[in-house]
Amino acid sequence: MHKHIPLESLDVFTIENVKPGSRWLWAHCLALYIITLAACTLLYFEYRSITKLRLLHIVGSPPSPSHFTVLVRSIPWSADKSYCDTVNKFFSYYHESTYLSHQMIYKSGRVQKLKDEAEHMCKVLRETSLEKTCKASFVPCCCSGISTNSFKKDSNEMGGIHGSPCYTDIDTKKKFESLIQESPAAFVFFKSRYAALMAAQTLQTSNPMIWVTDMAPEPHDVHWSNIRIRYRQLWIRKMATLAASIAFMLAFLIPVTFVQGLTQLDKLQKMFPFLTGVLKKGYVNQLVTGYLPSVILVLFLCAVPPVMMLFSTVEGSISRSGRKKSACWKVLYFTIWNVFFVNVFTGSVISQLSVFDSITDLPAQLAKAVPAQATFFTTYVLSSGWASLGFEVMQICPLLYNLFQRFLLRVKDDDTLNGGISFPYHTEIPRILLFGFLGFTCSILAPLMLPFLLIYFFLAYLVYRNQILNVYITKYDSGGQYWPIAHNTTVFSLLVAQLIALGVFGLKRSTVASGFTIPLLIVTLLFHQYCRQRFLPVFRSHSAQILIDMDKKDEQSGKMEGIYEQIRSAYNQPSLAPHASSQSECSSPQEDKGLVDNISEDIEKGKEIGKQDRPAGSIHHTLSSSSDKSVLGGNQLSEPACTLIIKNNPDVPDPVHEHLFN
Secondary structure (H helix, E strand, C coil), rough: CCCCCCCCCHHCCCCCCCCCCCHHHHHHHHHHHHHHHHHHHHHHHHHHHHHHHHHHHHHHHHCHHHHEEEEEECCCCCCCCCHHHHHHHHHHHHHCEEEEEEEEEECCHHHHHHHHHHHHHHHHHHHCCCCECCCCCCCCHHCCCCCCCEEECCCCCCCCCCCCCCCCCCCHHHHHHHEEEHHHEEEECCCHEEEEHHHHCCCCCCCCCCCCEEECCHHHHHHHHHHHCCHHHHHHHHHHHHHHHHHHHHHHHHHHHHHHHCHHHHHHHHHHHHHHHHHHCCCHHHHHHHHHHHHHHHHHCCCCHHHHHHHHHEEEEEEEEHHHHHHHHHHHHHHHHHHHHHCCCCCHHHHHHHHHHHHHHHHHHHHHHHHCCHHHHHHHHHHHHHHHHHHHHHHHHHHHHHHHHHHHHHCHHHHHHHHCCCCHHHHHHHHHHHHHHHHHCCCCCCCCCCHHHHHHHHHHHHHHHHHHHCCCCCCCCCCCCCCCHHHHHHHHHHHHHHHHHHHHHCCHHHHHHHHHHHHHHHHHHHHHHHHHHHHHHHHHHHCCCHHHHHHHHHHHHHHHHHHHHHHHHHCCCCCHHHHHCCCCHHHHHHHHHHHHHHHHHHHHHHHHHHHHHHHHHEEEEEECCCCCCCCCCCCCCCCEEEEEECCCCCCCCCCHHHHHHH
């Protein structure tokens, strides 16, 4: 019928183009029923499938030290006994049949200070006529950044160290005891998985603020700096981070308000009259009101994940996966609030406050605002969705960081440069769920967005599948813990879509369609509650039946002894690595002194070497060939092994040698 199709805005593809009282509103109500039923069906089968995969993962995975280990915090202080003796006595008495051993957690701040002082002394020696001879057969010296636990003669020239030290320095032991202090926290190992689970889920005393137990994370997943935080500080930290998150969310209203001002030309021309002539041009109008606001919003949102990760770190999470999961929740709440709810209303903060004065009319307010923002959301999918996939494939940020390390910091170690990064769950999952939220809420209001979202999800599947399999390094396994986040967000998206549809049908004077929407809300809430009761407990805790079966299977196959040896050395504190597997375990008062005895013996041997060989003309020092890290910490570099040869030089003072030995 039309010889010429007129140019229309995208509003003709929204529900605003439907006249009030139109019978075509029934099509939108029917589409809402189809979408809700299809989403709930797929959510149920997906939840059931991932639950089975989680159970298979627990059963089929090799024995994990985290299944036998409980993290104990807020250990009560005693003037007569150390924390180590207190833990040993408590669990030996109350968990006598299942308690295996424990490993204390130490404060290593002063040890790190010693490491820095040792590095400074190496620089002093290097500046005072040192000859650096690098040989492939020697272990790295302290000048190359390697950590060590003793000074040792080169076996090729001076012979090994044998025998016991010639004297005992009691003061040295006392000084070392003052350097490494025990924290009121420990890893407690049990003889079975079921015993560890019961200890973690049971209140240990009548005072819930002491002897607090939780299942320990995987060894590579432990956040060591947060474990040393006192338990009584955690609730203060959580309240502080909650207040900081709310303040940051309110402060983010400024850029969002600016972005919304760009989408409304009449307000923009009133604020800046000198732009009236420029904004009348067609391409400038389309650029400023269409693409530019979403690009600016995306640039501001890039600062959100690092800030939320910082807040999650301050909260005191004991694991890196828990910290990233907490940051994922914060980023998700932040993006849905600012990208959707703040943008669908007017562009000024004053009108924002007037909307919340009439919170009971929220469905009607959303029904008016969401269709008007359909163009902005479609552009946001293109700018933030499609463009983000391109950045994900190219990995621009890791590439720039690698170039920064290589050329500015002069890092030449390939292991350090190519260490790999883990999947950024706290940035990618909120982005994907936000697009799903926009798709559900706009499905019956502005269905033109759905093809763009379909293309995005198809490309995202290919990109993320490749990145997870071939690019990112799996440092720990969360066991499907992120799926409940996706499920809850999808159900929330359905509820918001139904509330908006209820308001739209009311504004369009379709009372019958509004009446049919209310049962849909009730059914969705009942479905969500059923899934919480049926599947969510599997993700919150382990099944006793599965753990007992795994324990019996390992006992029958004779693997328990090997598992016990593995868990004793699994949780090595980075700054105390060579001693964490044995001396730090402190399973008895005699072993409690092992750490000090061992290090003091190394110090005394160093002094003995210095007294015997210093007058000999040249002192040839190499470091211990132990592959573990030392008390002084530090990362091992892959530079050629080197040896320090200190010639007879009157310019080098003797106290420098003495300080280095000590």
